[in-house]
Amino acid sequence: MTRPGTDHPAPLTDPSGPTDSESHPMPNVLAVIPARGGSKGVPGKNLAPIADAPLVVRAVRAARAARLVGQVVVSTDDPGIAAVARAAGAGVVERPARISGDTATSEAAVLHAMDTVEQREGTALDVVLLVQCTSPFVTADDLDGVAGAVLGGADSAFTAAPFHGFVWREGESGGHGVNHDKAYRPRRQDRPQDWLETGAAYAMRAPGFRTERHRFFGRTTLVPADPARVLEIDDPHDLDRARALAPLLDGTAGRLPTRADIDAVVIDFDGTQTDDRVLIDSEGRELVAVHRGDGLGIAALRRAGLPLLILSTEQNPVVAARARKLRIPVLHGIDRKDLALKQWCEEHGINPQRVLYAGNDVNDLPCFGLVGWPVAVAGAHDVVTAAARAVTTAPGGYGAIREIASWILGKELSTS
Template sequence: MTVLAVIPARGGSKGVPAKNLAPVGGVPLVVRAVRACLAARRVTDVVVSTDDGLIADAARAAGADVVLRPAAIAGDTATSEAAVLHAMDAYGAMRGDDAAGPDVVLLVQCTSPFLTAEDLDGVTGAVTEDGADTALTVAPTHGFVWRQDGAGLARPDGYGVNHDKANRPRRQDRPQEYLETGAAYAMRADGFREARHRFFGRTALVPTDPARVLEIDDPHDLARARLLAPLLDPQVLPSYDDVDAVVLDFDGTQTDDKVHIDSDGRETVAVHRGDGLGIAALRRSGLELLILSTEQNPVVAARARKLQVPVLHGIDRKDLALKQWCDEHGIAPERVLYVGNDVNDLGCFGLAGWPVAVASAHDEVRAAARAVTTKPGGEGAIREIAGWLLGPSLKVTPSAPPDSPVLPEPSASSAPHTLHTVNK
């Protein structure tokens, strides 16, 4: 049984520019959809239909095949059905003209960020095992729906659609109703080709968790999705095999974001000894390291020298600097773990494959992160991240010198220490 999941993801979007590449939980929407499809047991093939090169690159990197959609069916008035039909034909041609077409085709919308593999297996199973011709994800609802007569008039009249204004039955006395989520649809492929729409024949309703129902149509939806992601997404932490480089912001991640100024105008900041142990272990592990800071401050350079880590500071556009550094070192941005705490880190969050926020980060930064530490900045957050990558005891890799120690967990007495800048 061949089940082809088609994810339409065109480049143009009026409500949210570049919407399908917008990160939620640190992961672009199109990549979230690809990952859900790849995780579904019943899906055998995944293809993204797009007219945009950046979306195509992101989809391929996530593990999907890509079909380039012609402009004629990539405009604002193009239907999802047209994109799916084109993708079926184009994907068949990619596999060879003699290849049999899919038995079942799925329409998967990446604008539903909290779609799960279970949702996709549910609609697929309704067609492959339960005899339905089509299936869709729905959410149970008990809402009262209203319409207005005389729209535009000074006093339009409202009336009930699924209820009578004079008779308001209790929830338990009303028939169960369902809201179409817009996330996933399954169709028999032959029937879909003939009908050319997604609701032919017998249609099965596959209920999903109402808490996960959200379609991103405007910036407010996107902001809401980013706030919900830490609550709805399972926390997936990176491992050593997931990254090639760790790039660290300084203020607010390696410090508590406070600056102490004495009577002579000298600045001091506090850093955590445990973070220093973690950074040393990361350096010995063979990962590329970089400190990237907006501040042009001697304290940043002094800390970098002590840690033996390269530093770029006084940087206005940190994302451009990160991209250039990746190019110079031959590192794919999706293999970079970037640690930040404030809104000037969001550009790097959009570039790095593993954007990580410290616990004390700005709300917008936490919402855009793929993972969030339990420790605040300056209180062991970097040591915690090193533990994700190297294990709690921070064992070094075999590439490190034989006499390299296994670093113990920091004791309660591992207090922060202070660095002093020098006036120049």
């Protein structure tokens, strides 16, 4: 579609014209987030937690917050990813095995998702977005930027960051400049502006994308993105960098959860409510030490009306006895704590993103990836601390749970 006398496509909306919905229906804009289960470089990458949420959830949140996006779907072959995506508010397109392997392209996933959505709803798409959840700091503004570029007349658009580096390539005769003459080194302000494709967000006119079957066609617009937010998760070191940057880029550095953030509290037992040591008496019975302050904090959370749960892999009478003492439910002897937690949330109608989960060791990481507030106690395993959104100052067994209760209840705890 082009305007007479130009080679450029006409915008899908004309803000200068009438605004009634019959004359100018809203464009049908779909955001597709490819998130297959099999990642070789970083196993389970799309469910890897960054700050308060897995990568796929961060992408869903950005897409749902975008003003110009009408619908968000996650294309996946993995039931775990599908469940997390649905919990975050996205639709799910089950991706067939033929386009789920290591050589499958993102374009194939997007085309399949487009077909599925159009068949489900019986309406044609105008614009489709490809949103990569391996870019953890993509924003709603990024997505509105690329969607707006296409709605405004471009055929395709993508996020790009200004780039000033000198790119080299090594050949048989040695290194040579790619974007510069190696014999001439101009000042930055004297060089043409180069742009780096961020890999985060793309938008395409749906009919043209179907025809061309690739994301860059026709008139392509570059949409500027914040260079500080450019990061793609390709290896475990990238995950570490993202987790270090998240408090700064998310604007949550130093923030602790409050009652407004939390609908339920789930607590590991060994190493979280205890110091992770076990004493064995002469008859082989196991003994552990707990902190009275933790009991006070749990009682205050219970009186505040927060659902509570102890979740432990250990099948041990002492766990059940402690739960009875605290008058809260317990699930113990659990191999897959994340599945048990997910089921418990579903049974109680609780959004996992509003759950605080406190833990200390690697078997807590799957639960960290499921909830909105993963909390590590002081002295937790390094990888657990890195994955946590908050860390207590008190170690497990020394009042860490009371400390968490004070975050949530504040003055309410001190006066209860």
